[in-house]
Amino acid sequence: MSRYYTRDVVQVADGVPLDWDRPVAHLRPVRKNLREFRFEVHEAFTDGGRIATRFTIHARMRKGGPVSTRVHMFAEFTPDGLLRRAEQLTRAVAPTEPETGE
Numbered sequence: 001m002s003r004y005y006t007r008d009v010v011q012v013a014d015g016v017p018l019d020w021d022r023p024v025a026h027l028r029p030v031r032k033n034l035r036e037f038r039f040e041v042h043e044a045f046t047d048g049g050r051i052a053t054r055f056t057i058h059a060r061m062r063k064g065g066p067v068s069t070r071v072h073m074f075a076e077f078t079p080d081g082l083l084r085r086a087e088q089l090t091r092a093v094a095p096t097e098p099e100t101g102e
Contacts, residue, residue: 001027004083011086035060049077058095066095 001024011018018026037059044053057069073088 006078006082006084009083009085011083011088013086013088014090033062033064035062049079051075051077056093068093068095 001020005020007020009020011023037057040056040058042054042056044051052074054072057071058066059068060066069090070093071088071090073086075086076084078084
């Protein structure tokens with residue numbers, strides 16, 4: 001995590017604030033169950049150290065098969081590229097659901 005996030009990162013995902021410890025706890029079991037993944041970026045706009053983006057995470061899990069999650073995110077980065085703050089909305093989509101330009 002320290003390669004990508006500031007130690008005081010604040011991430012708000014679907015209204016739930018996540019500090020450093022919550023993503024770490026979430027990522028450990030995901031890494032054990034994850035077989036492969038890819039990000040499909042639909043749009044991204046930057047302004048200095050800020051980004052607004054819409055993307056889909058496609059993943060294949062050891063248990064449960066393929067999953068896809070659409071993400072709308074506004075984020076702020078430090079000058080050296082670490083994520084400092086992010087607000088995101090997510091929703092599960094069918095793994096084969098096409099991009100609709102929403």
